[in-house]
Amino acid sequence: MTHLAQTLLLGLLIGGVYALMASGLTLIFGVMNVINVAQGALLILAALFTFELWTRTGMDPLVAIVVTTPLMFALGWVIYRLFVARVRNAPISMTVLLTFALAITLEGVMGVVWKNVFRSVTPGYFTRSFHVAGLFIPQAQLYGCGVALLMLGLLYVLLTKTWSGRAIRAASENAQGARLVGVNVGGVAALTFAVGVATTGAGGSILSVLYSFFPASHYLWISRLLGIIVLGGMGSLPGAFIAALMLGVAEAMTQTYISTRWATVVPYIVILVVLLIRPQGLMGAKLREDVAA
């Protein structure tokens, strides 16, 4: 029983972190109808930035979020303006090829700059844990999850309490309608992309403590994130949150009761099964297609 509770707890803790990472991907899809395949590579890039900050200045990786988040926001803005904006009117197949190409390029750049070696950030609390009621809670996981939830809270406030956030939500629900009431949908797209990429800043910083990583790890991460947003319903933030917790638990269970090796397969299975049985995911909307098109 304790064993099960322990597994659930660890699954939920990591699921909270996944939720933050997936929020950017699903937000970008919801507003722009673009799957940013480069989101995983950007996550690893942010983790590498955190690693640099930590080794050079000794800055705590979770504090580094205040640096990586604005950095990734700026990078997201630049990527949108330089590349994504140019294919906004192209068929969706071209936009996905573009972000895929971006992911490959980023992987290459990271390989050249940081070499293909595994790294991880190991602050003092890295190996410590709390013991509560027979359960052990690794401090890194707890802090990571806490910070992730905090960032998600900030994102929620941004989306619901600010004018820009409401514009983003309006554009994601109905771009035409948003345009009609005076939302500059093009500008909103740039902002959304930048905010979506900014979530990889915090996500990457947390990742750097919880996992070891190297440039090609991004495939694992993008698969995980895609699994989450497919399960949650593409474009749905609440869906992504619930799906992230579910995936976290599913991976933890697989790890405990089957093997670590098979845990990495969980996202792929999730993707195939969800798209076969319920293509719209848990909370995805089914829209009138002739109008949406």
Place this chain on the structure above:
Amino acid sequence: MRLPRRGVGRIVLGLVAAALALFPLTGSATAYRETVLIQIFLLAVMAGGWNIISGYTGYVSLGQSAFLGIGAYTVGILSLHVAVSPLLLAPLGGIAAALIAIILGAVIMRTRGHSFVIITIAFLFLMQALALNLPGITGGSNGITLPLPHWSNDTQQLPFYYSLLALMAISIVLSWWIRRSKFGTGLIAIREDEDKAAAIGVRTSVYKIVSFTASAVLVGVAGGVYAYFLTFIDPRGMFDILVSVQIVLAALLGGRGTLWGPVVGAFIILPLSEATNASSQGTHFVLFGGLLMAVVLFLPRGLVPTLNALWARRGGPVPRRPATVVAEPVPDAPLEDVQKHDERPLLELDGLVKRFGGVTAVDDCTFEVRRGSITGLIGPNGSGKTTIFNLVSGMARADSGRVHLAGERIDRMVPWERAYLGMGRTFQITRLFRQMTVFENVVAPLHGFSWRQLGADAVSGPEAQRAEELLDFVGMAEFASHRAEHLSFGQQKLVELAQILMLEPKLILLDEPAGGINPTAIDRMTELIMRLNRQGVTFLIVEHNMPMVLGLCDPVMVLAEGRCIAQGHPQEIQANPAVLDAYLGRGWGGATERLGV
């Protein structure tokens, strides 16, 4: 200018084919050069396969290299257990790839563009993980070592060279054959507009699965040959995302959706890859990722179409297909006995309900369309007219309620089955296949489905003749060779009408036939509708142009808030206070002139 150009093309093709076939026998052949060519052929086969699913059908796959691995592992595993030359086992690799493509096809059958991309990524990595995690079968990360080639040293790599050259040739022939078959036209139709394709009788689910299978099978065979060539396979090498990048890049650079693009691309990309092989893996990724970005941004159509366009410009305008003149063309629409009494109505809607989230777009809607009538369907914006069309034509499923066509229940049928039963529909915003010519648009509809039909020529003689008659009938014959996207909106409406007439429909649903077109075109449209109706075609028409509706339609159904609130002769409708309330809000009853009459 066309004939000489084609002649030049054939000569070049013949020379290249001869050069490739004879190359190993010449003095300039070295083992290294042969190896490079073997890899080029392999890439061309893979890019050609990708082109079928992603170029023709428009479903982008980022995991096409998985089929290489499946073929390679099938042959690798078999070679450990049976004492047959792996080269002879290679076709089994193709069969394995095809079977897995069919299974995956069950997933893609229900999904659209985005989901498919995600599936293909997941699929590639799932295959890699399986190869790693099932060491009992695949040798895990240690991989599989195949037996060494059983032939003498003098033969060297020739069997591999010629096997893959042959596979490349087969792949080109397969692509060529698909493009000129009904199957290929259906694939292009799916790429251009999948819902529309289904509405004109393309059985999209089967087309998509067959297309995916066709894109996988030769890659599987090639994977089997390649495994034997390498004599060692492991999960990372065989399920490599970088191979997928090369496939996509080759096909895209050459020109997706073209016959020669993938081959041309392979001959450019692979040598480039070889030349930069010595550099670190990082630079390799930067090079290919950057190149792919550049192609997407600056050369999205690819080399072959771009060069073709340049050549065509140099050679002057392409001669236009002469308009055929057919004296008094009368389409022989199915002439049913127009017995309007004691027959079941052609179309019956019974208690239809459709909700979108909290909005009930169609709310317990019941009405019928008499055989031989021109029934009007009017109502304010948002009253559910187009949604009813979607429910009747099968583009959306009703939450409850029933639809019968000629006594047969159709509300659970997929769109193409409804088309086969004799239903055609047009769209408010016309949905022609924009990249196809007017003629190709009109011959695209299908009356039914059979496996033999897939392989039939894209256009049979009688079909071509019928299409010309129909284009003449709607007055668009002289535009037959124009691309649909170059037509005016009114012309597109006329072509779309001709297109669905190819289905020989009993019932035609017209969604705003007069919307957004000029008065002359409206008159023409009205006349066409009346002529077709005299031949026995029944119409259900959604229209906002009140003079047209009231002059043409009898009876007229009035829809408000998803419900049929009134029906009757046009005069009755005009006088009905409930109708005026629905249009103009309460208290306007009596203001007949506001209806524009």
